[in-house]
Amino acid sequence: MFKSAFGFILRVLLASGLIWLGGCGGFGTGNATSPGRTPNLSVQTSYRIVGTIGTPFIATISDARSSWVVQGVIPLSIVIVNDTPPERVVVTKAIDDTSLLSIEIITGFTVKVLASTTDRFGVAVGGVNQGGGNGSLSSLAPPADPDVRFFVKGPNIGIFNALIEDQTQGSVLQSRVPSLILFDSPNGGTLNGRLDGIFTEVGFVGPFAIDLIVNGTVVRAVTTGTTATLKFP
Secondary structure (H helix, E strand, C coil), X not given: CHHHHHHHHHHHHHHHCCCCCCCCCCCCCEEECCCCCCXXXXXXXXXXXXXXXXXXXXXXXXCCCCEEEEEEECCEXXXXXXXXXXXXXXXXXXXXXXXXXXXXEEECCEEEEEEEECCCCCEEEEEECCCCCECCCCCCXXXXXXXXXXXXXXXXXXXXXXXXXXXXXXXXXXXXXCEEEEECCHHHCCCCCCEEEEEEECCCCCCCEEEEEECCEEEEEECCCCEEEEEEC
């Protein structure tokens, strides 16, 4: 009874924007054993790709179980929900100029790794181990299957809270837009079950623009409001 009530209160706090986890420069996340139950609010690892605004890049991100290829432009925040360290990120500038590209690997408010390049088509590499310090992954994991992503595109520079969950677990996080949330092995690595994301702005700077992308296809999209829920199927 208590856990059920606490889960309801947590959802209310998320919806009202009153729960703050981690730092605005990265994600604070926590895992729950099932949606709606009390999450463990331990801070996990997030990635920030920063530098010269608008610089295009291609990033390969891998934990011990899955890997993802991401194309984007600076700046972008990335987190792996339900991750399995160690992790590694390789970011390549997709332009022939001397613009700055940097990787920040952040736990809470602390920058663990900072790698930068101004080379033409330059490459920056970073990694973390089980303890959150410098580390390496011996080889990239197979591509994520299923590949589930929440892409929070707007409002620009806005801060949001989110609850990302499947039928067996939930993770609470906070970040700055634009952000890409990668859900590793939802429902044990299958789409035979529900998954959803519940998003709330912290302060109003404009309406949400969020895509839920499954295996490369946008299956749900929100382009209005300061709270949003995206569910699949």
